[in-house]
Amino acid sequence: MTTGQQHNGLAPEADGLPVLGNIVDFRKDILDAMHQGWQEHGDLVRYRLGTVVVHGVSSPELAGEVLTDSGTYGKLGPDNPLRLILGEGLLTSDDHESWMRNRRMMQPIYSKQALSGMFHAMVESTADQLAHMERSYAPGAEVDMHGEMMRVTLDIVSRCMFSTDVSRTRDKLSPEAVDVAVNYAFDRLQNPFSPPTEWPTPRNRRFRQVMEGLDGMMYGLIEERRAAGAPEGGAKDLLDMLLAARDADTGEGMSDRELRDEIITTFAAGHETTAVTLTWAFYLISQHREVLIRAQEEVDRELGDRMPTMADLARMPYLLQIFEEALRMYPSAPIVPRLTLKDTVLGGHHVPKGSRVLVNLFNIHRHQRHWTDAEHFAPEHFAAVNKKGRHRFAHMPFGAGPHLCIGKHFALMEAHLLLATLIRRYDFRHIPSHRVVNHASITLRPKFGMHMTLHERRHAAPAAGIPAGAGAAAD
Ligand code: HEM
Structure with missing residues (x-):
C-alpha cells in the first residue's frame, strides 16, 4: 500500500515521557516495552525516541507487507550505527543497486551445494569443541553454555572463512573483541543522544582500537590472498569464493573495501x-x-558413536524441529528494522516517510491468531503435519523478502x-539457582549466560580426530 490510500490517521501511540518519549523503556528492555505496546495497542504501534518516530509491527500479515516491499x-540510512562496524556489507547497505549486485554475486557461495564443501570444517571445529569441553570440565562441573556456543560458532565461521589462516585471526576476532564492537553499536542504535564517535571517551577509544586491529588483519589477509592468486584445485574457503565472485554483467570482482x-x-x-x-x-x-529423551533416541539410532555426515543429518528431523522451535521462542535477531522511504499506509494507518519500522519477530512468533500455545516449548510445532496451513510469515526467524538471511x-x-x-555426548541439566533472563542486544542473549552441568552419556564421541566418512557430503 502506498500514499493516496484511505487510512484512519496515525497508528495508536504508546505512552512515553515528554521529550524523551520511549527512550528509557526501550533502553531498559526493548522487547518488554514493545510487548507491552503490542498488548495495549495492537499489531501496529507508534513510539517516539526523542524526535525519531518508530513503528512497531507485531503481526505476520503486516510484517510480510513491510519486508517484501523494499521500494x-x-x-536504515548512513546514520545506522552498525555501519561503524560492518561498513556497507549486505546487512547494512542502503544502496539498493550495489546491495543487489553483491547479493547476486554472493548467493551461490551460500547455496546448499557450496555449503557441503564447508561441512568438513564444521565437523573439525565440533570435534575440537568436544575435546576442549572434555579437557576443561570434570564430569558434573558447571559450564556456561552460552560462552561455549559463542566459542564454537566463532571457530566454525573463522575456519569456513579463512581455512589455514585461521590461527592468525584468533586474537583480533576473539569473542571479547566482537562483544566490544557489537555492544558499542547497539547502544548507539537505541540512544540518539550518544556522544559523537570522534570524542576521546574511553568507550570510543576502545572501540576504535578493536576496529583498527580487525581492519589491519582483514586487509592484510585480503592482500596476501590476492597476491597468491586463485588456489589450485578450486576455492578452499569463503574468502577464496568471495575473491573469485564476479558481477554477471560487468565481470568485475569486489574491491578490498567491499570484501x-x-x-x-x-x-x-x-x-x-x-x-x-x-x-x-x-x-x-x-x-x-x-524432548531430550526423544532427541537422544534419534541420535543414538542414527549415529551410534560416529561423528555425523550430512546424510545422517537428513535422518534426524526431530533435532531440527528443536532448533526451529528455539528460534520461534527466542528468535536470535528479534527485531528487523526498516526505514520508510515515502509516506505510506500500513494496517490502515498513515506511516510518514522517515519513520523507523521495527518488525518484532518475538511478538510475531507468539501471535495469538497464529499460535494456540505460544508460551509452550513444543518441537511438534514444526512436524510436517503441523506446519501445513500456517501463515508463511508466522515463523520468520531468518526474515523474509529480498533480504532473507x-x-x-x-x-x-x-x-x-x-x-x-x-546431545549424543551429554545430558544437560540447568542449575536451578542460575537466573535465566532474556536480553535483547542486537541478538537475543541470556543476560547472565546459561549455567548448566553436563553429564557424560554412555555413547561417548571420540574426543578428537574425525572417523573416516564423517563430514562427507550427502549425495
Ligand atoms: C540462527 C542463525 C541466524 C539467524 C536467526 C539470522 C537472522 C537473519 C535475519 C532476520 C536477517 C534479515 C535482516 C533484514 O532483513 O534486515 C538476516 C540477514 C542476513 N544474515 Fe542471517 N541469521 C542467522 C545466521 C546467519 C549466518 C550463519 C550468516 C552467514 C554465514 C548470516 C548472514 C546474513 C547476512 C549477510 C544477512 C544480510 C542479507 C541481505 O540483506 O541480503 N546469517 N539474518
Whole structure:
C-alpha cells in the first residue's frame, strides 16, 4: 500500500515521557516495552525516541507487507550505527543497486551445494569443541553454555572463512573483541543522544582500537590472498569464493573495501545468532526431559558413536524441529528494522516517510491468531503435519523478502551438527539457582549466560580426530 490510500490517521501511540518519549523503556528492555505496546495497542504501534518516530509491527500479515516491499521500506540510512562496524556489507547497505549486485554475486557461495564443501570444517571445529569441553570440565562441573556456543560458532565461521589462516585471526576476532564492537553499536542504535564517535571517551577509544586491529588483519589477509592468486584445485574457503565472485554483467570482482565489509558482516551476522539459539535450545531441552529423551533416541539410532555426515543429518528431523522451535521462542535477531522511504499506509494507518519500522519477530512468533500455545516449548510445532496451513510469515526467524538471511542453510547445518554431537555426548541439566533472563542486544542473549552441568552419556564421541566418512557430503 502506498500514499493516496484511505487510512484512519496515525497508528495508536504508546505512552512515553515528554521529550524523551520511549527512550528509557526501550533502553531498559526493548522487547518488554514493545510487548507491552503490542498488548495495549495492537499489531501496529507508534513510539517516539526523542524526535525519531518508530513503528512497531507485531503481526505476520503486516510484517510480510513491510519486508517484501523494499521500494517503500528500505534499510536504515548512513546514520545506522552498525555501519561503524560492518561498513556497507549486505546487512547494512542502503544502496539498493550495489546491495543487489553483491547479493547476486554472493548467493551461490551460500547455496546448499557450496555449503557441503564447508561441512568438513564444521565437523573439525565440533570435534575440537568436544575435546576442549572434555579437557576443561570434570564430569558434573558447571559450564556456561552460552560462552561455549559463542566459542564454537566463532571457530566454525573463522575456519569456513579463512581455512589455514585461521590461527592468525584468533586474537583480533576473539569473542571479547566482537562483544566490544557489537555492544558499542547497539547502544548507539537505541540512544540518539550518544556522544559523537570522534570524542576521546574511553568507550570510543576502545572501540576504535578493536576496529583498527580487525581492519589491519582483514586487509592484510585480503592482500596476501590476492597476491597468491586463485588456489589450485578450486576455492578452499569463503574468502577464496568471495575473491573469485564476479558481477554477471560487468565481470568485475569486489574491491578490498567491499570484501572487508562482507567478511565482517559474515562474522557479525553469522556466529552469535546461531550461538544464542543453540544456548536457548539446550536450556529448553533441559526443562523438558521428554524432548531430550526423544532427541537422544534419534541420535543414538542414527549415529551410534560416529561423528555425523550430512546424510545422517537428513535422518534426524526431530533435532531440527528443536532448533526451529528455539528460534520461534527466542528468535536470535528479534527485531528487523526498516526505514520508510515515502509516506505510506500500513494496517490502515498513515506511516510518514522517515519513520523507523521495527518488525518484532518475538511478538510475531507468539501471535495469538497464529499460535494456540505460544508460551509452550513444543518441537511438534514444526512436524510436517503441523506446519501445513500456517501463515508463511508466522515463523520468520531468518526474515523474509529480498533480504532473507543469506546464511540460513549455513546456520541450520551447523546447528544441526552441534545439536547432534552434543546431545549424543551429554545430558544437560540447568542449575536451578542460575537466573535465566532474556536480553535483547542486537541478538537475543541470556543476560547472565546459561549455567548448566553436563553429564557424560554412555555413547561417548571420540574426543578428537574425525572417523573416516564423517563430514562427507550427502549425495
Ligand atoms: C540462527 C542463525 C541466524 C539467524 C536467526 C539470522 C537472522 C537473519 C535475519 C532476520 C536477517 C534479515 C535482516 C533484514 O532483513 O534486515 C538476516 C540477514 C542476513 N544474515 Fe542471517 N541469521 C542467522 C545466521 C546467519 C549466518 C550463519 C550468516 C552467514 C554465514 C548470516 C548472514 C546474513 C547476512 C549477510 C544477512 C544480510 C542479507 C541481505 O540483506 O541480503 N546469517 N539474518
